[in-house]
Amino acid sequence: xxxxxxxALPMLLCVSCAAQTNDAANEEEFWIQRRQxxxxxxxxxxxxxxxxxxxxxxxxxxxxIPAAHRNRHTAYGDHPCPIGYDQTISQPFIVAYMTEKxxxxxxxxxxxxxxxxxxxxxxxxxxGVEVYSIEIVPELAExxxxxxxxxxxxxxxxxTGDGYKGWPEHSPFDAIIVTCAPDQVPRALVDQLxxxxxxxxxxxxxxxxxxxxxxxxxxVEQEDDIGVRFVPMVxxx
Numbered sequence: 001x002x003x004x005x006x007x008a009l010p011m012l013l014c015v016s017c018a019a020q021t022n023d024a025a026n027e028e029e030f031w032i033q034r035r036q037x038x039x040x041x042x043x044x045x046x047x048x049x050x051x052x053x054x055x056x057x058x059x060x061x062x063x064x065i066p067a068a069h070r071n072r073h074t075a076y077g078d079h080p081c082p083i084g085y086d087q088t089i090s091q092p093f094i095v096a097y098m099t100e101k102x103x104x105x106x107x108x109x110x111x112x113x114x115x116x117x118x119x120x121x122x123x124x125x126x127x128g129v130e131v132y133s134i135e136i137v138p139e140l141a142e143x144x145x146x147x148x149x150x151x152x153x154x155x156x157x158x159x160t161g162d163g164y165k166g167w168p169e170h171s172p173f174d175a176i177i178v179t180c181a182p183d184q185v186p187r188a189l190v191d192q193l194x195x196x197x198x199x200x201x202x203x204x205x206x207x208x209x210x211x212x213x214x215x216x217x218x219x220v221e222q223e224d225d226i227g228v229r230f231v232p233m234v235x236x237x
Contacts, residue, residue: 069081104174107129111133117143118158121158171193171194179230181204181205197214198213210228
């Protein structure tokens with residue numbers, strides 16, 4: 001009887017390993033399909049930049065949602081998802097829209113204000129730009145660092161700090177994307193834009209509107225865009 005058990009054990013282990021492999025493959029296929037469905041929604045919303053769509057397809061959004069808030073049925077829905085600390089991960093359309101509006105070129109230097117979960121930073125990294133991101137909530141900054149590193153985006157630099165101050169040590173930036181809403185354009189961010197640089201941010205209290213700024217020498221041109229709703233931008237003490 002003992003001999004039979006010893007002979008059967010490797011077979012049982014092989015069956016178990018095969019089952020785990022199949023489960024992992026099925027799980028990954030599930031998430032791939034969800035991303036494909038998300039990208040089809042973006043196409044219907046007229047997101048047309050192929051590089052943006054490819055980045056949205058590539059980034060595994062669900063891995064950036066903290067486990068306590070992750071739901072396999074809603075992780076790729078076109079709506080914000082909570083990530084704790086009264087913050088959210090923006091809906092995929094807004095992430096794609098803001099990214100597309102910046103007309104990013106590979107190798108450009110981009111500052112993100114409001115790292116949150118790290119998802120927008122990952123999408124920017126997939127676009128081939130150099131990403132610097134600031135998050136004022138220490139716990140979220142640490143979560144973003146871990147999530148980004150786990151997905152291979154370990155070249156993204158995340159600073160725990162006050163987004164209103166920007167990151168002057170690494171300025172000037174070709175583009176700045178602000179993913180939280182100040183009541184007025186932070187002057188420090190404008191100063192950290194390169195000549196010819198551009199910035200997109202939600203502006204206002206309560207009702208907000210996306211605003212696109214373009215810096216041309218001493219002038220800053222402002223273009224109002226679509227209405228949005230973002231969490232307020234928090235100023236450091």
